[in-house]
Amino acid sequence: MAKKELQALVAEQKILNRIYVVRNQKIMLDEDLAEMYRVETRRLNEQVKRNINRFPKDFMFVLTEKEYENLKSQNATSSWGGRRKLPNAFTEQGVAMLSSILNSDVAIEVNIRIIRVFTKLREYALTHKDILLQLAKLEKEVKGNSKDIENIFMVLRELIEKHSTPAPRNKIGFKQYD
Numbered sequence: 001m002a003k004k005e006l007q008a009l010v011a012e013q014k015i016l017n018r019i020y021v022v023r024n025q026k027i028m029l030d031e032d033l034a035e036m037y038r039v040e041t042r043r044l045n046e047q048v049k050r051n052i053n054r055f056p057k058d059f060m061f062v063l064t065e066k067e068y069e070n071l072k073s074q075n076a077t078s079s080w081g082g083r084r085k086l087p088n089a090f091t092e093q094g095v096a097m098l099s100s101i102l103n104s105d106v107a108i109e110v111n112i113r114i115i116r117v118f119t120k121l122r123e124y125a126l127t128h129k130d131i132l133l134q135l136a137k138l139e140k141e142v143k144g145n146s147k148d149i150e151n152i153f154m155v156l157r158e159l160i161e162k163h164s165t166p167a168p169r170n171k172i173g174f175k176q177y178d
Helices: 003-016 030-037 041-050 065-074 092-101 105-142 147-164
Strands: 020-022 025-029 060-062 088-090
Touching: 003 105, 020 065, 025 030, 025 105, 030 041, 030 088, 030 092, 030 105, 041 092, 088 092, 092 105, 105 147
Parallel strands: none
Antiparallel strands: 020 025, 025 088, 060 088
């Protein structure tokens, strides 16, 4: 694998690790986006405030305290810093809209990568949905004919559902022991 391809895969994985599901939507947090764009979180949010008309509620919303605590606990991180305000959550459309207000070369490049990752996630979800629909159709056709075939469908469905939900990710890095 070429060095450039490997770097692209690593970049995609970093983006995937920063996509969360909140309110049944895939979102990215303002602080993660700011870090990727190499700007301060407050600067990113200032630009969003100046262009707030570009960010309706289905593009961006503020997390509730409970949602934010939930995300922190999922990531096993207690040191997310001393935020005074709850983070903004950007949907795929919100991330796309950010490209119109952030004009640096880094922001443009990162935005393109993020949109490509969101697109791959959507394609992956659609593929699994098609498979589940086909399995359901086959299951109806075979129902009552053989208990073994029904068991096969049950196992296949469980496998697909198991693989469609991402496994919890472990943090990498050094652990400090007291």
